[in-house]
Amino acid sequence: MMYWNEPIETMSRDHMHALQSERLKDTVSRVYQNVKFYRKKMQELGIEPGDIKSIDDIIRLPFTTKKDLRDNYPFGLCAVPKSEFVRIHASSGTTGKPTSVPHTRKDLDTFAECVARAICCTGGTREDVVQVAYGYGLFTGGLGLHDGATRLGAAVVPISGGNTRNQLTLMQDFGTTILACTPSYALFLGEALAEAGVDPKSLDLRIGIFGAEPWSKEMRKKIEKDLNLTAYDIYGLSEIMGPGVSISCEKQNGLHIAEDHFYPEILNPDTLEPLSDGTTGELVFTHLTKEAMPLLRYRTKDLSSITHEPCDCGRTSARMSKVCGRSDDMLIIRGVNVFPSQIESVLLEVPEAKPHYLIIVDRQGTMDTIELQVEIDDKYFTDEIAELEKIRKKIKQKIDSVLRISVIVKLVEHKTIQRSEGKAKRVIDKRHI
Numbered sequence: 001m002m003y004w005n006e007p008i009e010t011m012s013r014d015h016m017h018a019l020q021s022e023r024l025k026d027t028v029s030r031v032y033q034n035v036k037f038y039r040k041k042m043q044e045l046g047i048e049p050g051d052i053k054s055i056d057d058i059i060r061l062p063f064t065t066k067k068d069l070r071d072n073y074p075f076g077l078c079a080v081p082k083s084e085f086v087r088i089h090a091s092s093g094t095t096g097k098p099t100s101v102p103h104t105r106k107d108l109d110t111f112a113e114c115v116a117r118a119i120c121c122t123g124g125t126r127e128d129v130v131q132v133a134y135g136y137g138l139f140t141g142g143l144g145l146h147d148g149a150t151r152l153g154a155a156v157v158p159i160s161g162g163n164t165r166n167q168l169t170l171m172q173d174f175g176t177t178i179l180a181c182t183p184s185y186a187l188f189l190g191e192a193l194a195e196a197g198v199d200p201k202s203l204d205l206r207i208g209i210f211g212a213e214p215w216s217k218e219m220r221k222k223i224e225k226d227l228n229l230t231a232y233d234i235y236g237l238s239e240i241m242g243p244g245v246s247i248s249c250e251k252q253n254g255l256h257i258a259e260d261h262f263y264p265e266i267l268n269p270d271t272l273e274p275l276s277d278g279t280t281g282e283l284v285f286t287h288l289t290k291e292a293m294p295l296l297r298y299r300t301k302d303l304s305s306i307t308h309e310p311c312d313c314g315r316t317s318a319r320m321s322k323v324c325g326r327s328d329d330m331l332i333i334r335g336v337n338v339f340p341s342q343i344e345s346v347l348l349e350v351p352e353a354k355p356h357y358l359i360i361v362d363r364q365g366t367m368d369t370i371e372l373q374v375e376i377d378d379k380y381f382t383d384e385i386a387e388l389e390k391i392r393k394k395i396k397q398k399i400d401s402v403l404r405i406s407v408i409v410k411l412v413e414h415k416t417i418q419r420s421e422g423k424a425k426r427v428i429d430k431r432h433i
């Protein structure tokens with residue numbers, strides 16, 4: 001058994017409660033003093049820093065949303081002068097203004113600590129060769145894994161995303177043992193490996209650290225088989241830090257949260273009431289140590305649940321379930337809640353289908369339509385219309401019964417749907433255009 005930071009990772013719940021309480025009090029007084037946004041919100045709620053006596057008082061504090069980050073772009077929520085920044089990350093502004101996330105030197109130190117802890121939790125050591133195939137740049141995946149693996153003392157291959165042929169070559173030549181990327185890119189790399197005729201067993205790969213998008217357990221099984229490794233979930237978001245906020249361990253029984261730095265809550269997304277352990281709701285995080293831009297009760301929109309039961313791996317931290325979707329990714333079609341992950345799970349159970357798909361939602365008159373384009377394995381893509389129709393009907397039947405609505409299924413040839421080197425785009429919703 002190996003821990004990166006044993007005193008923290010195996011701390012008793014009482015001690016963790018005391019540590020979190022101290023850190024929350026400090027964070028609240030810093031934002032009250034330095035961030036006008038929070039001072040005003042707290043004044044509106046009639047609370048002062050002195051009212052926060054322990055972590056249990058967190059429910060009295062105001063929320064923060066993505067919109068608040070946009071409205072205060074770029075540095076309106078910062079609690080330190082700009083001269084303290086040593087790096088500024090930013091999200092791509094796909095829907096309007098981007099959001100920025102500055103870090104102080106101590107913030108980057110925490111980031112590296114959390115990612116080193118995470119890699120260690122998957123069984124990684126300084127002996128490993130870590131191929132970082134997450135994008136480098138404003139997105140936190142690349143630099144986050146890079147700094148954490150460096151802190152661990154492993155050998156980093158900073159290849160970034162894309163350049164698939166080169167990924168395979170270096171994987172073979174350098175003896176890569178840990179691959180870090182998005183699950184959709186891991187799936188693609190597995191496919192490319194098979195096409196190149198490389199037996200995955202001939203590689204040294206043993207651990208995959210995948211995150212930044214939701215993925216099903218069926219997809220995980222496929223990636224593990226195609227790349228001959230054990231896959232681990234890494235979770236994070238740039239607003240809070242980036243990858244390393246939580247990580248799954250060898251027991252594969254939820255993701256351990258670095259809750260000495262990030263306090264998690266699960267709330268009912270509609271009423272914002274706290275939910276009990278084991279109930280799925282919206283994940284909310286509060287920074288406990290962040291210097292540059294500490295956020296109180298940041299609403300992630302990610303859906304998950306939490307348990308505080310100790311894990312068989314010996315770690316005592318709260319564990320979150322794998323994110324099962326986003327409250328804002330959920331499609332509501334004819335009044336029914338549809339998650340893209342449900343479709344992915346079905347496709348991975350159909351041998352003729354590839355797990356590459358595109359969901360197109362449209363509206364005809366007042367009626368929502370949902371079309372699903374599915375790639376078919378070359379082996380099954382014949383000129384025999386009757387054969388193809390049989391496959392199409394089989395997929396449609398399975399999807400309809402899982403989603404409980406009727407879906408238009410279209411079969412397309414292998415490699416028709418655009419591949420992603422980062423996060424996959426699975427849904428086109430034409431209703432909002």
Ligand SMILES: [Zn+2]
Nearest residue numbers: 249251311313
């Ligand atoms: Zn564990």
